[in-house]
Amino acid sequence: MPEFDLVIRGGTVVTASDTVRADVGVRDGLIVALGTDLAPGQTNVDAGGLLVMPGGIDSHVHLAQPAFGGPAMADDFESGTRSAIAGGNTTVLPFALQPRGASLRSSVVDYHKEADGKSYCDYGFHLIISDPTSTVLGQELPSLVDDGYSSFKVFMTYDDLVLNDRQILDVFDCARGCGALVMVHCEGYDAIRFMTEKLEQAGKKAPYYHAVSRPESVEREAAHRAISHAELTDVPIMIVHVSGREAMEQLRWAQQKGLKVYGETCPQYIALTADDLKGLNMDEIGGKYVCSPPPRDHASWDAIWEGITTGVFQTFSSDHCPFYYEGTQGKLNPKARTSFKWVPNGIPGVAIRMQVLFSEGVVKERISLNQFVALTSTNHAKMYGLYPRKGSIAPGFDADIVLWDPNRKETIRQELMHHGADYTPYEGMAVTGWPVMTILRGRKVMEEGKILGEPGNGAFLKRGLSPFAKPARDSQPAYA
Numbered sequence: 466m467p468e469f470d471l472v473i474r475g476g477t478v479v480t481a482s483d484t485v486r487a488d489v490g491v492r493d494g495l496i497v498a499l500g501t502d503l504a505p506g507q508t509n510v511d512a513g514g515l516l517v518m519p520g521g522i523d524s525h526v527h528l529a530q531p532a533f534g535g536p537a538m539a540d541d542f543e544s545g546t547r548s549a550i551a552g553g554n555t556t557v558l559p560f561a562l563q564p565r566g567a568s569l570r571s572s573v574v575d576y577h578k579e580a581d582g583k584s585y586c587d588y589g590f591h592l593i594i595s596d597p598t599s600t601v602l603g604q605e606l607p608s609l610v611d612d613g614y615s616s617f618k619v620f621m622t623y624d625d626l627v628l629n630d631r632q633i634l635d636v637f638d639c640a641r642g643c644g645a646l647v648m649v650h651c652e653g654y655d656a657i658r659f660m661t662e663k664l665e666q667a668g669k670k671a672p673y674y675h676a677v678s679r680p681e682s683v684e685r686e687a688a689h690r691a692i693s694h695a696e697l698t699d700v701p702i703m704i705v706h707v708s709g710r711e712a713m714e715q716l717r718w719a720q721q722k723g724l725k726v727y728g729e730t731c732p733q734y735i736a737l738t739a740d741d742l743k744g745l746n747m748d749e750i751g752g753k754y755v756c757s758p759p760p761r762d763h764a765s766w767d768a769i770w771e772g773i774t775t776g777v778f779q780t781f782s783s784d785h786c787p788f789y790y791e792g793t794q795g796k797l798n799p800k801a802r803t804s805f806k807w808v809p810n811g812i813p814g815v816a817i818r819m820q821v822l823f824s825e826g827v828v829k830e831r832i833s834l835n836q837f838v839a840l841t842s843t844n845h846a847k848m849y850g851l852y853p854r855k856g857s858i859a860p861g862f863d864a865d866i867v868l869w870d871p872n873r874k875e876t877i878r879q880e881l882m883h884h885g886a887d888y889t890p891y892e893g894m895a896v897t898g899w900p901v902m903t904i905l906r907g908r909k910v911m912e913e914g915k916i917l918g919e920p921g922n923g924a925f926l927k928r929g930l931s932p933f934a935k936p937a938r939d940s941q942p943a944y945a
């Protein structure tokens with residue numbers, strides 16, 4: 466019998482810390498050897514001229530989430546994870562959402578039913594807390610953290626999800642007690658409602674005004690408030706999908722002060738602008754780009770790159786939140802035509818996250834190959850309790866690997882996405898660098914755009930506590 470089930474030969478292995486020419490030997494789904502001239506495997510892959518990197522980990526995706534009476538999400542676990550592996554990802558972390566009035570534990574059980582037997586890649590769950598009752602905070606949440614759901618998200622906006630300041634403080638306090646990491650969607654609810662009403666009264670209802678209703682000040686204020694609450698309770702937080710300079714500088718201020726505040730940004734904030742929401746003559750086409758926070762301007766791109774290159778942001782995620790464009794269940798549904806506030810809020814992106822960052826970052830020499838791996842895989846694994854099982858190429862890690870052609874030029878097109886949505890907001894964008902093979906635990910699941918895996922290949926991941934979620938040693942909240 467061959468010593469290895471799979472050997473990847475002649476590629477350039479890239480991790481968050483090293484770049485080296487080496488063969489990679491895989492046995493029983495694990496990486497077991499790195500070296501030169503490894504013995505032949507049962508299967509051998511020639512990676513000459515390619516980068517051999519850890520499979521992408523997208524720690525912020527939305528799949529099969531409840532619609533709250535609105536249009537249904539375009540991706541379930543089957544289509545969404547199929548798109549993920551097409552884009553070089555081997556792990557995704559979507560959200561089990563607690564509807565108001567529902568048990569958090571039962572919401573997790575229901576979400577497992579959406580995922581069981583359907584995923585093409587490995588997955589774990591974050592939790593979304595919309596109703597932090599005494600039972601949720603005193604019993605359900607600590608128990609779920611012990612069971613491997615070690616991160617959860619709170620919202621500072623949206624009618625069905627928003628928490629007030631006292632609720633946020635209670636959730637942060639609970640997180641400190643059980644060692645969980647809190648993700649925060651930072652936009653001010655009342656300011657958005659005020660702006661939306663004013664714009665509608667002025668007859669400004671086209672999709673473009675979605676961005677006007679959520680200016681940077683709304684994100685900046687909420688980010689500062691979340692940071693202040695985290696400082697008060699002495700709990701680490703991750704501020705997600707940061708869109709521009711004002712919120713980015715709030716994170717940098719907190720980090721320079723020594724607070725455990727982490728940051729995430731996304732492709733839409735280095736590749737799209739608010740002008741995309743204008744469409745043609747303020748028509749509905751702009752609805753394709755409606756997401757929150759909205760894309761801003763080219764100066765904001767520069768600010769995001771400043772945050773990426775200086776380490777303000779630890780992760781680069783897609784915030785994949787797919788809806789259809791056409792039809793009664795899409796962004797063009799009859800209600801959405803009456804006002805921007807009814808346009809389904811989110812865009813697809815899990816299939817192109819890595820390509821956009823590579824093309825705009827590595828190819829344009831803004832970041833190194835090692836930074837690219839950290840931002841798309843390693844830091845996600847470390848932040849969310851998956852390391853050292855996931856996120857690197859070394860003996861003992863799962864053999865989750867993407868083979869990447871750094872010189873391949875492609876134009877992003879809908880037919881390459883493999884998702885459930887009927888469009889991509891990045892249509893026509895030219896990129897350099899493309900995944901040519903995705904390997905999940907030693908098994909080829911995508912090659913040259915062809916999906917080789919099957920629903921059910923992906924396994925649920927019980928995650929450990931994040932090392933980033935531990936408060937500073939000997940630190941105490943202000944009330945201690």
